[in-house]
Amino acid sequence: MxxxxxxxxxxxxxxxxxxxxxxxxxxxxxxxxxxxxxxxxxxxxxxxxxxxxxxxxxxxxxxxxxxxNNEELDALVRYISENYKPLTLGQGEYINVSEESATLVENFKRLIEGQSDTARMLIENGILSDNVFLAASVIKKRDALIELREKLQEEQPERYWQEWFTRNKWVLGSDFAQIIDERVIDTENIADYIMKSYDGFVDLVEIKKPNGLPFWASTKDHGNYVPSADLTKAITQCLNYIYAIEMEANSTKFTRRIGSRVIKPRCILIFGRSYDWNDEQREAYRILNAAYNQVSILTYDHISERAQNVLGAEAIESVGDDWMQE
The missing domain is CATH 2.30.30 (SH3 type barrels.)
Known part of the structure:
Protein backbone atom coordinates (compact mmCIF):
# COMPACT_ATOMS: atom_id res chain seq x y z
CA MET A 1 0.00 0.00 0.00
CA ASN A 69 -10.07 18.47 -9.79
CA ASN A 70 -12.33 16.31 -7.63
CA GLU A 71 -15.35 16.47 -9.95
CA GLU A 72 -13.32 15.83 -13.07
CA LEU A 73 -11.46 12.96 -11.43
CA ASP A 74 -14.74 11.32 -10.37
CA ALA A 75 -16.01 11.64 -13.94
CA LEU A 76 -12.80 10.13 -15.30
CA VAL A 77 -12.92 7.19 -12.84
CA ARG A 78 -16.55 6.52 -13.77
CA TYR A 79 -15.72 6.72 -17.43
CA ILE A 80 -12.82 4.28 -17.22
CA SER A 81 -14.71 1.82 -14.99
CA GLU A 82 -17.69 1.84 -17.36
CA ASN A 83 -15.80 1.72 -20.62
CA TYR A 84 -12.53 -0.12 -20.05
CA LYS A 85 -14.09 -3.53 -20.62
CA PRO A 86 -15.91 -2.51 -23.84
CA LEU A 87 -12.59 -1.12 -25.06
CA THR A 88 -10.89 -4.49 -24.61
CA LEU A 89 -13.72 -6.11 -26.59
CA GLY A 90 -13.52 -3.77 -29.53
CA GLN A 91 -13.01 -0.10 -30.18
CA GLY A 92 -16.34 0.20 -31.92
CA GLU A 93 -18.06 -0.45 -28.61
CA TYR A 94 -15.92 1.97 -26.66
CA ILE A 95 -17.60 5.36 -26.73
CA ASN A 96 -21.08 6.72 -27.33
CA VAL A 97 -20.89 10.49 -27.39
CA SER A 98 -24.64 10.89 -27.17
CA GLU A 99 -24.89 9.31 -23.71
CA GLU A 100 -23.06 9.60 -20.38
CA SER A 101 -19.61 10.12 -21.89
CA ALA A 102 -20.72 13.37 -23.54
CA THR A 103 -20.20 15.22 -20.24
CA LEU A 104 -16.67 13.86 -19.92
CA VAL A 105 -15.90 14.73 -23.51
CA GLU A 106 -17.07 18.30 -22.89
CA ASN A 107 -14.84 18.50 -19.79
CA PHE A 108 -11.95 16.98 -21.68
CA LYS A 109 -12.43 19.41 -24.57
CA ARG A 110 -12.34 22.35 -22.16
CA LEU A 111 -9.27 21.05 -20.32
CA ILE A 112 -7.08 20.27 -23.30
CA GLU A 113 -8.11 22.99 -25.74
CA GLY A 114 -4.88 24.36 -27.11
CA GLN A 115 -2.86 21.72 -25.20
CA SER A 116 -2.27 19.03 -27.80
CA ASP A 117 0.75 17.68 -25.88
CA THR A 118 -1.46 16.96 -22.87
CA ALA A 119 -4.08 15.24 -25.02
CA ARG A 120 -1.42 13.15 -26.72
CA MET A 121 0.06 12.17 -23.35
CA LEU A 122 -3.30 10.95 -22.03
CA ILE A 123 -3.93 8.96 -25.18
CA GLU A 124 -0.44 7.44 -25.42
CA ASN A 125 -0.58 6.27 -21.81
CA GLY A 126 -3.93 4.59 -22.28
CA ILE A 127 -5.72 6.90 -19.86
CA LEU A 128 -8.14 8.07 -22.54
CA SER A 129 -9.00 6.71 -25.94
CA ASP A 130 -8.10 8.75 -29.01
CA ASN A 131 -11.84 8.47 -29.73
CA VAL A 132 -12.44 10.91 -26.88
CA PHE A 133 -10.13 13.49 -28.44
CA LEU A 134 -11.81 12.95 -31.81
CA ALA A 135 -15.24 13.31 -30.21
CA ALA A 136 -14.16 16.54 -28.48
CA SER A 137 -13.01 17.91 -31.82
CA VAL A 138 -16.32 16.96 -33.43
CA ILE A 139 -18.25 18.69 -30.63
CA LYS A 140 -16.20 21.86 -31.05
CA LYS A 141 -16.83 21.89 -34.80
CA ARG A 142 -20.50 21.12 -34.32
CA ASP A 143 -20.82 24.07 -31.95
CA ALA A 144 -19.10 26.30 -34.50
CA LEU A 145 -21.56 25.24 -37.19
CA ILE A 146 -24.54 25.85 -34.92
CA GLU A 147 -23.12 29.30 -34.09
CA LEU A 148 -22.69 30.04 -37.80
CA ARG A 149 -26.31 29.14 -38.56
CA GLU A 150 -27.63 31.13 -35.62
CA LYS A 151 -25.61 34.26 -36.41
CA LEU A 152 -26.70 34.19 -40.05
CA GLN A 153 -30.15 35.12 -38.75
CA GLU A 154 -28.73 38.26 -37.17
CA GLU A 155 -27.05 41.40 -38.48
CA GLN A 156 -23.39 40.99 -37.56
CA PRO A 157 -20.55 43.32 -38.59
CA GLU A 158 -17.82 42.13 -40.93
CA ARG A 159 -15.41 42.08 -37.98
CA TYR A 160 -17.46 39.37 -36.26
CA TRP A 161 -17.18 37.09 -39.30
CA GLN A 162 -13.45 37.71 -39.57
CA GLU A 163 -13.06 36.54 -35.98
CA TRP A 164 -15.35 33.52 -36.54
CA PHE A 165 -13.28 32.33 -39.52
CA THR A 166 -10.08 32.88 -37.53
CA ARG A 167 -11.41 30.45 -34.91
CA ASN A 168 -12.75 28.02 -37.49
CA LYS A 169 -10.38 27.99 -40.46
CA TRP A 170 -11.17 24.27 -40.94
CA VAL A 171 -14.34 25.27 -42.82
CA LEU A 172 -12.15 26.73 -45.59
CA GLY A 173 -10.86 23.27 -46.45
CA SER A 174 -7.70 21.24 -46.06
CA ASP A 175 -5.76 23.32 -48.60
CA PHE A 176 -4.94 25.85 -45.88
CA ALA A 177 -2.35 24.88 -43.29
CA GLN A 178 -2.43 28.07 -41.22
CA ILE A 179 -3.46 31.72 -41.03
CA ILE A 180 -0.41 33.97 -41.28
CA ASP A 181 -0.42 36.71 -38.63
CA GLU A 182 0.69 39.29 -41.17
CA ARG A 183 -2.17 40.88 -43.21
CA VAL A 184 -0.40 43.81 -44.87
CA ILE A 185 0.55 43.23 -48.52
CA ASP A 186 1.84 46.74 -49.22
CA THR A 187 1.06 50.31 -48.17
CA GLU A 188 -2.29 50.27 -49.99
CA ASN A 189 -3.52 46.70 -49.59
CA ILE A 190 -4.48 44.87 -46.40
CA ALA A 191 -6.13 41.47 -46.89
CA ASP A 192 -8.56 39.84 -44.46
CA TYR A 193 -6.32 36.74 -44.35
CA ILE A 194 -3.02 35.77 -45.88
CA MET A 195 -2.99 32.00 -45.70
CA LYS A 196 -0.22 29.42 -45.92
CA SER A 197 -1.36 26.52 -48.06
CA TYR A 198 -0.39 22.91 -47.42
CA ASP A 199 2.32 23.17 -50.12
CA GLY A 200 3.94 26.12 -48.32
CA PHE A 201 2.84 28.90 -50.68
CA VAL A 202 0.67 31.95 -50.08
CA ASP A 203 -3.07 32.24 -50.79
CA LEU A 204 -5.65 34.84 -49.76
CA VAL A 205 -9.12 34.86 -48.20
CA GLU A 206 -11.44 37.87 -48.41
CA ILE A 207 -14.64 38.02 -46.33
CA LYS A 208 -17.69 40.22 -46.76
CA LYS A 209 -20.62 40.20 -44.35
CA PRO A 210 -23.41 37.84 -45.46
CA ASN A 211 -26.43 40.12 -45.22
CA GLY A 212 -27.18 43.38 -46.99
CA LEU A 213 -24.95 42.67 -50.01
CA PRO A 214 -26.92 41.08 -52.87
CA PHE A 215 -25.16 38.39 -54.86
CA TRP A 216 -27.06 38.91 -58.12
CA ALA A 217 -28.02 42.16 -59.84
CA SER A 218 -31.67 43.11 -59.41
CA THR A 219 -32.34 42.65 -63.14
CA LYS A 220 -31.07 40.15 -65.68
CA ASP A 221 -28.85 41.12 -68.59
CA HIS A 222 -29.92 39.56 -71.91
CA GLY A 223 -31.86 37.01 -69.91
CA ASN A 224 -28.87 36.02 -67.76
CA TYR A 225 -28.16 36.42 -64.06
CA VAL A 226 -25.16 38.71 -63.56
CA PRO A 227 -23.15 39.67 -60.45
CA SER A 228 -24.36 42.63 -58.41
CA ALA A 229 -22.31 45.82 -58.28
CA ASP A 230 -21.22 44.89 -54.73
CA LEU A 231 -20.03 41.44 -55.82
CA THR A 232 -18.21 42.90 -58.83
CA LYS A 233 -16.40 45.34 -56.50
CA ALA A 234 -15.43 42.48 -54.16
CA ILE A 235 -14.09 40.38 -57.06
CA THR A 236 -12.09 43.37 -58.31
CA GLN A 237 -10.68 43.86 -54.82
CA CYS A 238 -9.54 40.21 -54.74
CA LEU A 239 -7.88 40.55 -58.16
CA ASN A 240 -6.08 43.70 -56.97
CA TYR A 241 -4.84 41.85 -53.86
CA ILE A 242 -3.55 39.03 -56.04
CA TYR A 243 -1.76 41.51 -58.31
CA ALA A 244 -0.28 43.34 -55.31
CA ILE A 245 1.02 40.18 -53.68
CA GLU A 246 2.48 38.95 -57.00
CA MET A 247 4.38 42.24 -57.21
CA GLU A 248 6.01 41.30 -53.88
CA ALA A 249 6.96 37.79 -55.04
CA ASN A 250 10.62 38.67 -55.51
CA SER A 251 10.87 40.76 -52.35
CA THR A 252 13.05 38.95 -49.83
CA LYS A 253 11.81 41.33 -47.15
CA PHE A 254 8.16 40.44 -47.87
CA THR A 255 8.64 36.66 -48.07
CA ARG A 256 10.69 36.75 -44.88
CA ARG A 257 7.94 38.79 -43.18
CA ILE A 258 5.17 36.32 -44.07
CA GLY A 259 7.33 33.21 -43.91
CA SER A 260 6.11 31.79 -47.24
CA ARG A 261 6.84 32.07 -50.93
CA VAL A 262 4.53 33.62 -53.52
CA ILE A 263 3.77 31.62 -56.67
CA LYS A 264 0.41 31.94 -58.47
CA PRO A 265 -1.62 32.94 -55.39
CA ARG A 266 -5.35 32.27 -55.29
CA CYS A 267 -8.09 34.02 -53.38
CA ILE A 268 -11.28 32.67 -51.81
CA LEU A 269 -14.03 35.28 -51.65
CA ILE A 270 -16.82 34.61 -49.12
CA PHE A 271 -19.81 36.68 -50.13
CA GLY A 272 -23.59 36.68 -49.66
CA ARG A 273 -26.22 33.97 -49.33
CA SER A 274 -27.47 31.21 -51.65
CA TYR A 275 -30.08 29.26 -49.64
CA ASP A 276 -32.94 30.57 -51.80
CA TRP A 277 -31.34 30.24 -55.24
CA ASN A 278 -33.24 28.59 -58.06
CA ASP A 279 -31.71 26.17 -60.56
CA GLU A 280 -30.93 28.93 -63.05
CA GLN A 281 -29.03 30.92 -60.41
CA ARG A 282 -27.05 27.85 -59.39
CA GLU A 283 -26.06 27.33 -63.02
CA ALA A 284 -25.10 31.00 -63.33
CA TYR A 285 -22.92 30.65 -60.21
CA ARG A 286 -21.12 27.68 -61.73
CA ILE A 287 -20.43 29.65 -64.91
CA LEU A 288 -19.28 32.70 -62.92
CA ASN A 289 -16.81 30.72 -60.84
CA ALA A 290 -15.41 28.98 -63.91
CA ALA A 291 -14.52 32.37 -65.41
CA TYR A 292 -11.81 33.07 -62.80
CA ASN A 293 -8.58 31.09 -62.53
CA GLN A 294 -7.36 32.65 -59.30
CA VAL A 295 -10.60 33.62 -57.51
CA SER A 296 -13.09 31.15 -56.02
CA ILE A 297 -16.39 32.55 -54.73
CA LEU A 298 -18.28 30.87 -51.88
CA THR A 299 -21.46 31.99 -50.14
CA TYR A 300 -22.04 31.56 -46.42
CA ASP A 301 -24.49 28.77 -47.22
CA HIS A 302 -21.78 26.98 -49.19
CA ILE A 303 -19.57 27.30 -46.10
CA SER A 304 -22.35 25.84 -43.93
CA GLU A 305 -22.84 22.90 -46.29
CA ARG A 306 -19.10 22.30 -46.49
CA ALA A 307 -18.84 22.29 -42.68
CA GLN A 308 -21.67 19.79 -42.35
CA ASN A 309 -20.05 17.55 -44.95
CA VAL A 310 -16.81 17.64 -42.96
CA LEU A 311 -18.59 16.61 -39.79
CA GLY A 312 -20.94 14.10 -41.37
CA ALA A 313 -24.69 14.03 -40.95
CA GLU A 314 -24.56 11.91 -37.78
CA ALA A 315 -22.26 14.35 -36.00
CA ILE A 316 -24.74 17.23 -36.21
CA GLU A 317 -27.85 17.38 -34.06
CA SER A 318 -30.82 18.89 -35.84
CA VAL A 319 -30.99 22.65 -35.35
CA GLY A 320 -34.06 23.12 -37.51
CA ASP A 321 -34.43 25.02 -40.76
CA ASP A 322 -34.94 28.52 -39.34
CA TRP A 323 -31.23 29.30 -39.86
CA MET A 324 -31.90 29.51 -43.61
CA GLN A 325 -33.81 32.76 -43.26
CA GLU A 326 -32.09 36.11 -43.24
Whole structure:
Protein backbone atom coordinates (compact mmCIF):
# COMPACT_ATOMS: atom_id res chain seq x y z
CA MET A 1 0.00 0.00 0.00
CA UNK A 2 1.29 3.48 -0.91
CA UNK A 3 2.47 5.74 1.90
CA UNK A 4 0.57 9.00 2.35
CA UNK A 5 2.88 11.97 2.80
CA UNK A 6 2.32 15.68 3.50
CA UNK A 7 3.99 18.52 1.62
CA UNK A 8 5.33 21.69 3.19
CA UNK A 9 2.09 23.42 2.11
CA UNK A 10 -0.06 20.91 3.96
CA UNK A 11 -1.16 18.91 0.91
CA UNK A 12 -1.42 15.15 1.48
CA UNK A 13 -0.22 13.05 -1.44
CA UNK A 14 0.38 9.43 -2.31
CA UNK A 15 3.64 8.10 -3.68
CA UNK A 16 3.74 9.13 -7.35
CA UNK A 17 3.16 6.42 -9.92
CA UNK A 18 5.48 6.31 -12.93
CA UNK A 19 3.27 5.44 -15.90
CA UNK A 20 5.94 5.04 -18.56
CA UNK A 21 9.63 5.71 -19.08
CA UNK A 22 11.08 6.45 -22.50
CA UNK A 23 14.52 7.53 -23.65
CA UNK A 24 14.00 11.27 -23.16
CA UNK A 25 10.82 11.61 -21.10
CA UNK A 26 8.79 9.83 -18.48
CA UNK A 27 5.14 10.20 -17.46
CA UNK A 28 3.86 10.20 -13.90
CA UNK A 29 0.56 10.34 -11.99
CA UNK A 30 0.18 11.91 -8.54
CA UNK A 31 -2.91 11.76 -6.30
CA UNK A 32 -3.35 14.66 -3.87
CA UNK A 33 -5.78 15.60 -1.10
CA UNK A 34 -6.14 19.38 -1.10
CA UNK A 35 -7.62 21.12 1.99
CA UNK A 36 -9.71 24.30 1.75
CA UNK A 37 -9.36 27.31 4.04
CA UNK A 38 -12.18 27.83 6.58
CA UNK A 39 -13.82 24.45 5.84
CA UNK A 40 -13.25 20.76 6.56
CA UNK A 41 -13.94 19.84 2.95
CA UNK A 42 -10.99 18.27 1.14
CA UNK A 43 -10.76 17.58 -2.60
CA UNK A 44 -8.98 14.67 -4.20
CA UNK A 45 -7.07 15.77 -7.30
CA UNK A 46 -4.99 13.92 -9.85
CA UNK A 47 -1.94 15.47 -11.54
CA UNK A 48 -0.68 13.77 -14.68
CA UNK A 49 2.55 14.99 -16.19
CA UNK A 50 5.24 14.22 -18.70
CA UNK A 51 8.74 15.29 -17.71
CA UNK A 52 12.09 15.60 -19.45
CA UNK A 53 14.94 13.35 -18.37
CA UNK A 54 18.09 15.39 -18.96
CA UNK A 55 19.80 13.95 -15.88
CA UNK A 56 17.55 11.09 -14.86
CA UNK A 57 14.28 10.99 -12.97
CA UNK A 58 15.41 13.78 -10.65
CA UNK A 59 14.34 16.35 -13.25
CA UNK A 60 10.87 17.80 -12.62
CA UNK A 61 10.81 20.26 -15.51
CA UNK A 62 7.34 19.64 -16.98
CA UNK A 63 6.99 18.93 -20.66
CA UNK A 64 3.22 18.95 -20.13
CA UNK A 65 0.96 18.74 -17.07
CA UNK A 66 -2.76 18.37 -16.42
CA UNK A 67 -4.46 18.48 -13.01
CA UNK A 68 -8.00 17.12 -12.67
CA ASN A 69 -10.07 18.47 -9.79
CA ASN A 70 -12.33 16.31 -7.63
CA GLU A 71 -15.35 16.47 -9.95
CA GLU A 72 -13.32 15.83 -13.07
CA LEU A 73 -11.46 12.96 -11.43
CA ASP A 74 -14.74 11.32 -10.37
CA ALA A 75 -16.01 11.64 -13.94
CA LEU A 76 -12.80 10.13 -15.30
CA VAL A 77 -12.92 7.19 -12.84
CA ARG A 78 -16.55 6.52 -13.77
CA TYR A 79 -15.72 6.72 -17.43
CA ILE A 80 -12.82 4.28 -17.22
CA SER A 81 -14.71 1.82 -14.99
CA GLU A 82 -17.69 1.84 -17.36
CA ASN A 83 -15.80 1.72 -20.62
CA TYR A 84 -12.53 -0.12 -20.05
CA LYS A 85 -14.09 -3.53 -20.62
CA PRO A 86 -15.91 -2.51 -23.84
CA LEU A 87 -12.59 -1.12 -25.06
CA THR A 88 -10.89 -4.49 -24.61
CA LEU A 89 -13.72 -6.11 -26.59
CA GLY A 90 -13.52 -3.77 -29.53
CA GLN A 91 -13.01 -0.10 -30.18
CA GLY A 92 -16.34 0.20 -31.92
CA GLU A 93 -18.06 -0.45 -28.61
CA TYR A 94 -15.92 1.97 -26.66
CA ILE A 95 -17.60 5.36 -26.73
CA ASN A 96 -21.08 6.72 -27.33
CA VAL A 97 -20.89 10.49 -27.39
CA SER A 98 -24.64 10.89 -27.17
CA GLU A 99 -24.89 9.31 -23.71
CA GLU A 100 -23.06 9.60 -20.38
CA SER A 101 -19.61 10.12 -21.89
CA ALA A 102 -20.72 13.37 -23.54
CA THR A 103 -20.20 15.22 -20.24
CA LEU A 104 -16.67 13.86 -19.92
CA VAL A 105 -15.90 14.73 -23.51
CA GLU A 106 -17.07 18.30 -22.89
CA ASN A 107 -14.84 18.50 -19.79
CA PHE A 108 -11.95 16.98 -21.68
CA LYS A 109 -12.43 19.41 -24.57
CA ARG A 110 -12.34 22.35 -22.16
CA LEU A 111 -9.27 21.05 -20.32
CA ILE A 112 -7.08 20.27 -23.30
CA GLU A 113 -8.11 22.99 -25.74
CA GLY A 114 -4.88 24.36 -27.11
CA GLN A 115 -2.86 21.72 -25.20
CA SER A 116 -2.27 19.03 -27.80
CA ASP A 117 0.75 17.68 -25.88
CA THR A 118 -1.46 16.96 -22.87
CA ALA A 119 -4.08 15.24 -25.02
CA ARG A 120 -1.42 13.15 -26.72
CA MET A 121 0.06 12.17 -23.35
CA LEU A 122 -3.30 10.95 -22.03
CA ILE A 123 -3.93 8.96 -25.18
CA GLU A 124 -0.44 7.44 -25.42
CA ASN A 125 -0.58 6.27 -21.81
CA GLY A 126 -3.93 4.59 -22.28
CA ILE A 127 -5.72 6.90 -19.86
CA LEU A 128 -8.14 8.07 -22.54
CA SER A 129 -9.00 6.71 -25.94
CA ASP A 130 -8.10 8.75 -29.01
CA ASN A 131 -11.84 8.47 -29.73
CA VAL A 132 -12.44 10.91 -26.88
CA PHE A 133 -10.13 13.49 -28.44
CA LEU A 134 -11.81 12.95 -31.81
CA ALA A 135 -15.24 13.31 -30.21
CA ALA A 136 -14.16 16.54 -28.48
CA SER A 137 -13.01 17.91 -31.82
CA VAL A 138 -16.32 16.96 -33.43
CA ILE A 139 -18.25 18.69 -30.63
CA LYS A 140 -16.20 21.86 -31.05
CA LYS A 141 -16.83 21.89 -34.80
CA ARG A 142 -20.50 21.12 -34.32
CA ASP A 143 -20.82 24.07 -31.95
CA ALA A 144 -19.10 26.30 -34.50
CA LEU A 145 -21.56 25.24 -37.19
CA ILE A 146 -24.54 25.85 -34.92
CA GLU A 147 -23.12 29.30 -34.09
CA LEU A 148 -22.69 30.04 -37.80
CA ARG A 149 -26.31 29.14 -38.56
CA GLU A 150 -27.63 31.13 -35.62
CA LYS A 151 -25.61 34.26 -36.41
CA LEU A 152 -26.70 34.19 -40.05
CA GLN A 153 -30.15 35.12 -38.75
CA GLU A 154 -28.73 38.26 -37.17
CA GLU A 155 -27.05 41.40 -38.48
CA GLN A 156 -23.39 40.99 -37.56
CA PRO A 157 -20.55 43.32 -38.59
CA GLU A 158 -17.82 42.13 -40.93
CA ARG A 159 -15.41 42.08 -37.98
CA TYR A 160 -17.46 39.37 -36.26
CA TRP A 161 -17.18 37.09 -39.30
CA GLN A 162 -13.45 37.71 -39.57
CA GLU A 163 -13.06 36.54 -35.98
CA TRP A 164 -15.35 33.52 -36.54
CA PHE A 165 -13.28 32.33 -39.52
CA THR A 166 -10.08 32.88 -37.53
CA ARG A 167 -11.41 30.45 -34.91
CA ASN A 168 -12.75 28.02 -37.49
CA LYS A 169 -10.38 27.99 -40.46
CA TRP A 170 -11.17 24.27 -40.94
CA VAL A 171 -14.34 25.27 -42.82
CA LEU A 172 -12.15 26.73 -45.59
CA GLY A 173 -10.86 23.27 -46.45
CA SER A 174 -7.70 21.24 -46.06
CA ASP A 175 -5.76 23.32 -48.60
CA PHE A 176 -4.94 25.85 -45.88
CA ALA A 177 -2.35 24.88 -43.29
CA GLN A 178 -2.43 28.07 -41.22
CA ILE A 179 -3.46 31.72 -41.03
CA ILE A 180 -0.41 33.97 -41.28
CA ASP A 181 -0.42 36.71 -38.63
CA GLU A 182 0.69 39.29 -41.17
CA ARG A 183 -2.17 40.88 -43.21
CA VAL A 184 -0.40 43.81 -44.87
CA ILE A 185 0.55 43.23 -48.52
CA ASP A 186 1.84 46.74 -49.22
CA THR A 187 1.06 50.31 -48.17
CA GLU A 188 -2.29 50.27 -49.99
CA ASN A 189 -3.52 46.70 -49.59
CA ILE A 190 -4.48 44.87 -46.40
CA ALA A 191 -6.13 41.47 -46.89
CA ASP A 192 -8.56 39.84 -44.46
CA TYR A 193 -6.32 36.74 -44.35
CA ILE A 194 -3.02 35.77 -45.88
CA MET A 195 -2.99 32.00 -45.70
CA LYS A 196 -0.22 29.42 -45.92
CA SER A 197 -1.36 26.52 -48.06
CA TYR A 198 -0.39 22.91 -47.42
CA ASP A 199 2.32 23.17 -50.12
CA GLY A 200 3.94 26.12 -48.32
CA PHE A 201 2.84 28.90 -50.68
CA VAL A 202 0.67 31.95 -50.08
CA ASP A 203 -3.07 32.24 -50.79
CA LEU A 204 -5.65 34.84 -49.76
CA VAL A 205 -9.12 34.86 -48.20
CA GLU A 206 -11.44 37.87 -48.41
CA ILE A 207 -14.64 38.02 -46.33
CA LYS A 208 -17.69 40.22 -46.76
CA LYS A 209 -20.62 40.20 -44.35
CA PRO A 210 -23.41 37.84 -45.46
CA ASN A 211 -26.43 40.12 -45.22
CA GLY A 212 -27.18 43.38 -46.99
CA LEU A 213 -24.95 42.67 -50.01
CA PRO A 214 -26.92 41.08 -52.87
CA PHE A 215 -25.16 38.39 -54.86
CA TRP A 216 -27.06 38.91 -58.12
CA ALA A 217 -28.02 42.16 -59.84
CA SER A 218 -31.67 43.11 -59.41
CA THR A 219 -32.34 42.65 -63.14
CA LYS A 220 -31.07 40.15 -65.68
CA ASP A 221 -28.85 41.12 -68.59
CA HIS A 222 -29.92 39.56 -71.91
CA GLY A 223 -31.86 37.01 -69.91
CA ASN A 224 -28.87 36.02 -67.76
CA TYR A 225 -28.16 36.42 -64.06
CA VAL A 226 -25.16 38.71 -63.56
CA PRO A 227 -23.15 39.67 -60.45
CA SER A 228 -24.36 42.63 -58.41
CA ALA A 229 -22.31 45.82 -58.28
CA ASP A 230 -21.22 44.89 -54.73
CA LEU A 231 -20.03 41.44 -55.82
CA THR A 232 -18.21 42.90 -58.83
CA LYS A 233 -16.40 45.34 -56.50
CA ALA A 234 -15.43 42.48 -54.16
CA ILE A 235 -14.09 40.38 -57.06
CA THR A 236 -12.09 43.37 -58.31
CA GLN A 237 -10.68 43.86 -54.82
CA CYS A 238 -9.54 40.21 -54.74
CA LEU A 239 -7.88 40.55 -58.16
CA ASN A 240 -6.08 43.70 -56.97
CA TYR A 241 -4.84 41.85 -53.86
CA ILE A 242 -3.55 39.03 -56.04
CA TYR A 243 -1.76 41.51 -58.31
CA ALA A 244 -0.28 43.34 -55.31
CA ILE A 245 1.02 40.18 -53.68
CA GLU A 246 2.48 38.95 -57.00
CA MET A 247 4.38 42.24 -57.21
CA GLU A 248 6.01 41.30 -53.88
CA ALA A 249 6.96 37.79 -55.04
CA ASN A 250 10.62 38.67 -55.51
CA SER A 251 10.87 40.76 -52.35
CA THR A 252 13.05 38.95 -49.83
CA LYS A 253 11.81 41.33 -47.15
CA PHE A 254 8.16 40.44 -47.87
CA THR A 255 8.64 36.66 -48.07
CA ARG A 256 10.69 36.75 -44.88
CA ARG A 257 7.94 38.79 -43.18
CA ILE A 258 5.17 36.32 -44.07
CA GLY A 259 7.33 33.21 -43.91
CA SER A 260 6.11 31.79 -47.24
CA ARG A 261 6.84 32.07 -50.93
CA VAL A 262 4.53 33.62 -53.52
CA ILE A 263 3.77 31.62 -56.67
CA LYS A 264 0.41 31.94 -58.47
CA PRO A 265 -1.62 32.94 -55.39
CA ARG A 266 -5.35 32.27 -55.29
CA CYS A 267 -8.09 34.02 -53.38
CA ILE A 268 -11.28 32.67 -51.81
CA LEU A 269 -14.03 35.28 -51.65
CA ILE A 270 -16.82 34.61 -49.12
CA PHE A 271 -19.81 36.68 -50.13
CA GLY A 272 -23.59 36.68 -49.66
CA ARG A 273 -26.22 33.97 -49.33
CA SER A 274 -27.47 31.21 -51.65
CA TYR A 275 -30.08 29.26 -49.64
CA ASP A 276 -32.94 30.57 -51.80
CA TRP A 277 -31.34 30.24 -55.24
CA ASN A 278 -33.24 28.59 -58.06
CA ASP A 279 -31.71 26.17 -60.56
CA GLU A 280 -30.93 28.93 -63.05
CA GLN A 281 -29.03 30.92 -60.41
CA ARG A 282 -27.05 27.85 -59.39
CA GLU A 283 -26.06 27.33 -63.02
CA ALA A 284 -25.10 31.00 -63.33
CA TYR A 285 -22.92 30.65 -60.21
CA ARG A 286 -21.12 27.68 -61.73
CA ILE A 287 -20.43 29.65 -64.91
CA LEU A 288 -19.28 32.70 -62.92
CA ASN A 289 -16.81 30.72 -60.84
CA ALA A 290 -15.41 28.98 -63.91
CA ALA A 291 -14.52 32.37 -65.41
CA TYR A 292 -11.81 33.07 -62.80
CA ASN A 293 -8.58 31.09 -62.53
CA GLN A 294 -7.36 32.65 -59.30
CA VAL A 295 -10.60 33.62 -57.51
CA SER A 296 -13.09 31.15 -56.02
CA ILE A 297 -16.39 32.55 -54.73
CA LEU A 298 -18.28 30.87 -51.88
CA THR A 299 -21.46 31.99 -50.14
CA TYR A 300 -22.04 31.56 -46.42
CA ASP A 301 -24.49 28.77 -47.22
CA HIS A 302 -21.78 26.98 -49.19
CA ILE A 303 -19.57 27.30 -46.10
CA SER A 304 -22.35 25.84 -43.93
CA GLU A 305 -22.84 22.90 -46.29
CA ARG A 306 -19.10 22.30 -46.49
CA ALA A 307 -18.84 22.29 -42.68
CA GLN A 308 -21.67 19.79 -42.35
CA ASN A 309 -20.05 17.55 -44.95
CA VAL A 310 -16.81 17.64 -42.96
CA LEU A 311 -18.59 16.61 -39.79
CA GLY A 312 -20.94 14.10 -41.37
CA ALA A 313 -24.69 14.03 -40.95
CA GLU A 314 -24.56 11.91 -37.78
CA ALA A 315 -22.26 14.35 -36.00
CA ILE A 316 -24.74 17.23 -36.21
CA GLU A 317 -27.85 17.38 -34.06
CA SER A 318 -30.82 18.89 -35.84
CA VAL A 319 -30.99 22.65 -35.35
CA GLY A 320 -34.06 23.12 -37.51
CA ASP A 321 -34.43 25.02 -40.76
CA ASP A 322 -34.94 28.52 -39.34
CA TRP A 323 -31.23 29.30 -39.86
CA MET A 324 -31.90 29.51 -43.61
CA GLN A 325 -33.81 32.76 -43.26
CA GLU A 326 -32.09 36.11 -43.24
Missing amino acids: SEIKTSAKGVDYADPCTLQIKKRVYSQALLMRIPHDHTDVQDISLKIGRYNIPYGLESKKPKSELTL
